[in-house]
Amino acid sequence: MGYVIRLEKLSKTYGSRRGLVDLDLTVGEGEVFGYLGPNGAGKSTTIRLLLDLIRPTGGKAWLFDRNPSEHAVDLHRRIGYLAGDFVVNPRQRVSECLTFLAALRGGVPRQRIEDLAGRLDLDLSARIKTLSKGNRQKVGLVQAFMHRPDLLILDEPTSGLDPLVQQTFLDLVREARAAGQTVFMSSHIMTEVEAVADRVGIIREGRLVALEAVARLRDHAIHRFDITFAGPIDQSAFAALPGISDLTIDGPTAQFALAASPNDLIRVLARHEVASIRATEPDLEELFLAHYQPADGVQENSNA
Numbered sequence: 001m002g003y004v005i006r007l008e009k010l011s012k013t014y015g016s017r018r019g020l021v022d023l024d025l026t027v028g029e030g031e032v033f034g035y036l037g038p039n040g041a042g043k044s045t046t047i048r049l050l051l052d053l054i055r056p057t058g059g060k061a062w063l064f065d066r067n068p069s070e071h072a073v074d075l076h077r078r079i080g081y082l083a084g085d086f087v088v089n090p091r092q093r094v095s096e097c098l099t100f101l102a103a104l105r106g107g108v109p110r111q112r113i114e115d116l117a118g119r120l121d122l123d124l125s126a127r128i129k130t131l132s133k134g135n136r137q138k139v140g141l142v143q144a145f146m147h148r149p150d151l152l153i154l155d156e157p158t159s160g161l162d163p164l165v166q167q168t169f170l171d172l173v174r175e176a177r178a179a180g181q182t183v184f185m186s187s188h189i190m191t192e193v194e195a196v197a198d199r200v201g202i203i204r205e206g207r208l209v210a211l212e213a214v215a216r217l218r219d220h221a222i223h224r225f226d227i228t229f230a231g232p233i234d235q236s237a238f239a240a241l242p243g244i245s246d247l248t249i250d251g252p253t254a255q256f257a258l259a260a261s262p263n264d265l266i267r268v269l270a271r272h273e274v275a276s277i278r279a280t281e282p283d284l285e286e287l288f289l290a291h292y293q294p295a296d297g298v299q300e301n302s303n304a
């Protein structure tokens, strides 16, 4: 599998302010990559560097094995981009705007635009200036997806969308992946990224602080268990389990959190008569918030 995005020590400073620091990252063909971080972390900076909208102060980037600044025109043909601050001519009607953008991309079947607009519940006849923020965002989504680009780069794509439309967006991403397209999407919301991404990178204060497959994140995350046995049980049966915390034993019921593979737990359970077992979804949000905390002793003012 080839790399669609390859970054080596990619860095950007704005004067003395840090934008992005030594980012090493690859995204493979057909992969959905979620790029997570709080406001000001450096997500848009990374995306603008990928698209050659700004130039790096250090390191290198390759898209489809080519340098974004030397091959910008060719590369942009293969990319669908939704900017975090997507703006178009407010006087145009949605349909005119999309027809214009479609022509720039060498033409898109009218039916494709109508299908996407229908699914997102976007009125093609409305004037852009009359649209709400969410409806403008839908215009941005249609123009990013409509020409079925090899690579979709989406900066906070669900911003302003209501939950139903967010689901439609996630379906579009799944369809893109099924068609072999690659998706790089930024977000500050773990749950939406988790729903579609194969891998996630977490960026904080300009640095990549975690990079992992979503499936592995789930394995590492904390699961909560509530287990009832046929009769009273002894605390010692559980206390020695690696990764266990918050253990409460009440007669035949055990409640605890487990930050490890459930293998050892299953061995313990096999020695008892289990009446019922309830495991709650791992809380990935908690895991991510832990990465968002400022490093100990570091007083960095990202908005200075």
Ligand SMILES: Nc1ncnc2c1ncn2[C@@H]1O[C@H](COP(=O)(O)OP(=O)(O)OP(=O)(O)O)[C@@H](O)[C@H]1O
Pocket: 014, 017, 018, 019, 037, 038, 039, 040, 041, 042, 043, 044, 045, 046, 084, 302, 303
């Ligand atoms: N043009 C600029 N001039 C100066 N500083 C900038 C500029 N663009 C970004 N920055 C700074 O670089 C850092 C990273 O910003 P960036 O916009 O990449 O973050 P982000 O993760 O996309 O956040 P947001 O979701 O708020 O856009 C921030 O501290 C920001 O203030």
